[in-house]
Amino acid sequence: MVAADWPVHSVQDKILLLGLGAWGKTILSVLNRQGFSVRIWQRHQGPLTPGQLEPIQIIISTLPIQGVRGIAQQVQALNLPPGRVLISATKGLEPQTAATATQIWTELLPQAQIVVLSGPNLAAEINQGLPAAAVIGGDLEIAAQAQSLFAMPTFRVYTNPDRRGVELGGVLKNVMAIACGVNDGLGLGVNARSALITRGLLEMVRVGTHWGGDIQTFYGLSGLGDLLATCTSPLSRNYQVGWHLAQGTALKDALERVIGTAEGVNTALVLSDYAQAHDLDVPITQAVTTVLRDEVTPQQALTQLLERPFKVETLDH
Ligand SMILES: NC(=O)C1=CN([C@@H]2O[C@H](COP(=O)(O)OP(=O)(O)OC[C@H]3O[C@@H](n4cnc5c(N)ncnc54)[C@H](OP(=O)(O)O)[C@@H]3O)[C@@H](O)[C@H]2O)C=CC1
Numbered sequence: 001m002v003a004a005d006w007p008v009h010s011v012q013d014k015i016l017l018l019g020l021g022a023w024g025k026t027i028l029s030v031l032n033r034q035g036f037s038v039r040i041w042q043r044h045q046g047p048l049t050p051g052q053l054e055p056i057q058i059i060i061s062t063l064p065i066q067g068v069r070g071i072a073q074q075v076q077a078l079n080l081p082p083g084r085v086l087i088s089a090t091k092g093l094e095p096q097t098a099a100t101a102t103q104i105w106t107e108l109l110p111q112a113q114i115v116v117l118s119g120p121n122l123a124a125e126i127n128q129g130l131p132a133a134a135v136i137g138g139d140l141e142i143a144a145q146a147q148s149l150f151a152m153p154t155f156r157v158y159t160n161p162d163r164r165g166v167e168l169g170g171v172l173k174n175v176m177a178i179a180c181g182v183n184d185g186l187g188l189g190v191n192a193r194s195a196l197i198t199r200g201l202l203e204m205v206r207v208g209t210h211w212g213g214d215i216q217t218f219y220g221l222s223g224l225g226d227l228l229a230t231c232t233s234p235l236s237r238n239y240q241v242g243w244h245l246a247q248g249t250a251l252k253d254a255l256e257r258v259i260g261t262a263e264g265v266n267t268a269l270v271l272s273d274y275a276q277a278h279d280l281d282v283p284i285t286q287a288v289t290t291v292l293r294d295e296v297t298p299q300q301a302l303t304q305l306l307e308r309p310f311k312v313e314t315l316d317h
């Protein structure tokens, strides 16, 4: 079936997928099921060539954050013509700059129409054909065009004009997924995990609105939705990292045991430094960071969280 409300035939064979990891493969299979043939770039192919980029109308990036700037520079060097659409599915922060993927793409390709695909989308479930919902954040006209690429009954895609908020929801929830993996690895129960999710959402709202996202967006699919998915599912790589840390496994070994990218590790480190420099209150992120840096054990981090002063339940702290 091919979605009808975009001249989709005009993008047949004009979609370039960057990266073919877990999420790239899933996106590819969704697009193939929609009837699109897709071109693929992977890093082992070497630098992008003018011939590879020339026919392309839509670029979809499923790269982890550490790969984004390098490929964006390659696309920039090839002078991407104006009006091309770029759909970013990356959920991370650049270590040196704390930039999100769309900030990097926008810096290097200001002429592109950039939107974000995010939401509770564990690749393994979508691969099984289980139903899921996602959201495309960005200019509503472009987002609706992107929506028409992916949307099918088992993959319900919404649009949201708040690109920044949609992107940050997917970025920030990864830290909370690590915390919840630690919680479950320590056997602390559903009450504690629910508290972490709830307080974690407030922390995401605090940071996300500070960084320009709309508060409402964090209660949608890319915020609360993805937070619930990754904080409660052992399929989440970030959750798995936390779970391994709770077993006393060193971070390096935990990362080797987890198959694929766990963006939350880097995000926690970047965010915790940023929060300290800008006086932002992010207790769960700080707790995760002290465990990642091996400064305290997971149990000690939890005790420190619980021993903080009692307070009124507000968004402010
Ligand atoms: N998996 C999921 O369920 C979802 C993941 N995401 C997000 O998508 C992004 C990718 O995740 P995922 O596909 O799971 O990750 P994987 O680790 O499974 O795959 C990463 C892919 O990116 C390539 N890659 C890694 N580093 C670089 C680099 N420096 N330059 C170019 N290519 C590189 C890898 O290539 P190689 O094979 O050569 O190593 C691989 O193809 C992350 O930001 C993640 O948060 C978003 C939604 C769902």
Ligand SMILES: O=C(CO)COP(=O)(O)O
Pocket (backbone or CB within 6 Å): 091, 119, 120, 121, 122, 123, 174, 177, 226, 229, 230, 235, 236, 237, 238, 239, 261, 262, 263
């Ligand atoms: O973002 C995801 C699901 O929406 C994937 O989560 P993990 O990267 O933790 O596996």
